Amino acid sequence: MAKVLDSKIPVGPVPEKWKEYKAHQRLVNPKNKLKLDVIVVGTGLAGASAAASLGEMGFNVINLCIQDSPRRAHSIAAQGGINAAKCYQNDGDSVYRLFYDTVKGGDYRAREANVYRLAEVSNNIIDQCVAQGVPFAREYGGMLANRSFGGAQVSRTFYAKGQTGQQLLLGAYSSLSCQVQAGKVKLYTRYEMEDVVIVDGRARGIIAKNLVTGKLERFSANAVVIATGGYGNTYFLSTNAMGCNCTAAIQCYRKGALMANPSYVQIHPTCIPVHGDKQSKLTLMSESLRNDGRIWVPKKLEDAKALQTDAKKPWEIPEEDRDYYLERRYPAFGNLVPRDVASRAAKERCDKGFGVNNTGLAVYLDFSESINRLGIDVIMQRYGNLFEMYEEITDVFPGELANEINGVKYYKPMMIYPAIHYTMGGIWVDYELQTTIPGLFAIGECNFSDHGANRLGASALMQGLADGYFVLPYTIQNYLADQSVWPKVSTDRKEFDEAEKGVNAEIDRLLGIKGKRSVDSIHKELGHIMWEYVGMGRTAEGLKIGLKKMHELEKEFDTNLFVPGSKEGLNVELDKAIHLRDFFTMGQLVAFDALSRNESCGGHFREEYQTEEGEAKRDDEHYFYVGCWEYKGKGNEPELTKEPLEYEAIKVQTRNYKN
């Protein structure tokens, strides 16, 4: 029987609650701030914005990342844009509408109060970034431009070509650099957090590995903030950067932080299809392309067969023989349905034999109509770098004129297929973004907070920057207000000794296995198990098989792994082995959560629970909660704790993108 978690947070809609909360919030006296140290692990958009803000407020910040520069955090990959409720298009957008779309997009599994706060601060983020000089695209008249993303009928996505993440990160990095220069932030690049140190029940420091020298170092502080990104790479192939890992999050979990909704994994509909078993990375084609690109497969099975064997080319299929299945099934949102809906619809077509590519596992994303309507120059202005990226990888330029049938010009389309992209689940946090361990906070993609069972496009950057610039710098003070009377703990304490000893022992264990298999070969196998049994379509039976296979593979990892080199100096294979150890724990968590949730919602699709039309079928009576998991030791089943959801502002209903 699961325990029920008391979230101790204000629930419900909230301009009032958030205002009331702010009014009663404890703040740290400016003089005391100078005595308080905060560790921020991560320099992606969440971590860099938090470290810069905390430094600017006067706290002493220790900021770490695994890359050689904060500018290389995975956030740099974000292409399409960032949402905000500015309503520059005068199309009826509002804070409430952004709040509503996000809750609905998350299939009514997000915490209402958090989402309202997110929508409320969204506009401040745009102002902050413009002030930093982020070069958002502008209209001819000078106003910031917008485009649309899935799950919204308004145009609220701010963007900088297809490089929004990079530009936002440069903005955050410039603020961070100011604080480094001012001496308020001490930056440690090429450092990886290996463990969190708990003293008297509170997070008081971390053990980090200097990735260049291999040495373990101790850091002590009054609070620790984890901003280490998502766990998509558990699946081996994903759109995430190769270095993305969940080691820090899993160490926090092992030390008592709960992991929430791990089964909510996002599969993005528009990625370049897998092209062989030597591949180690998948490439995203931004969702922004769905503004002007139309998704289709052939209507006739014989055309699909001909396309699969290359006997026909897509531009030889005339308009009347194309099935624009998203427009057909979801007339109100068309190609801009949310990602979970679009991904499942693509899988449904491919499963029925209408898929293209030599694998039958792809659909087309076609710009013919928009190029005919707007001209190639306009399309290139909007998506030029994405077209070039596609060409570089596939040798096909999607804007190239290929055929003309009955006076209609057809251009070469892109081929796309769903792939693992983002993780909505993560470390459980309360309204203050604090985990179940006092003094340990989690922000950005590594927490579970705002997206429910499915994240809408352009909302991750919004959440990361909301957490980092506006929410955490405020809420962490409620905790730190007490801490100014506590002296900073010494890193000579036994808790640091024990944590360091534990990390060292694990490194020795991994190096000492001296088996025959490389980290990548085992990781790839784990990825296959995850995709096959814990991927886009899940069943109770498949999940049990997946868990069994993961368990067996973990034994193989523990007994037959080969890590070359030593622990002294740079050893990338060793670092990957540590990450893989934690992907095993994460993969099993995803499966346990998916098995316990006997319903389909958002990115979690249990094939037993679907409507006649193949849509996700929720069970609000039994599963209207956040599923939080507690670590019970290696090899043991984790324990489920529930945080019941309560909605006051939004009526919980079946999602509808048809009308």
Ligand SMILES: Cc1cc2nc3c(=O)[nH]c(=O)nc-3n(C[C@H](O)[C@H](O)[C@H](O)COP(=O)(O)OP(=O)(O)OC[C@H]3O[C@@H](n4cnc5c(N)ncnc54)[C@H](O)[C@@H]3O)c2cc1C
């Ligand atoms: C291809 C792609 C395109 C995307 N496009 C968009 C988009 O257009 N709009 C949108 O809203 N979202 C988009 N997303 C999602 C978005 O980019 C991410 O969710 C977001 O950037 C995550 O930011 P973060 O700061 O939480 O984590 P990250 O950017 O992943 O940063 C993690 C940080 O933690 C550090 N770190 C990790 N582990 C450790 C450790 N153990 N010790 C020390 N440091 C550690 C890393 O060095 C890094 O600095 C996209 C994602 C992908 C993959």
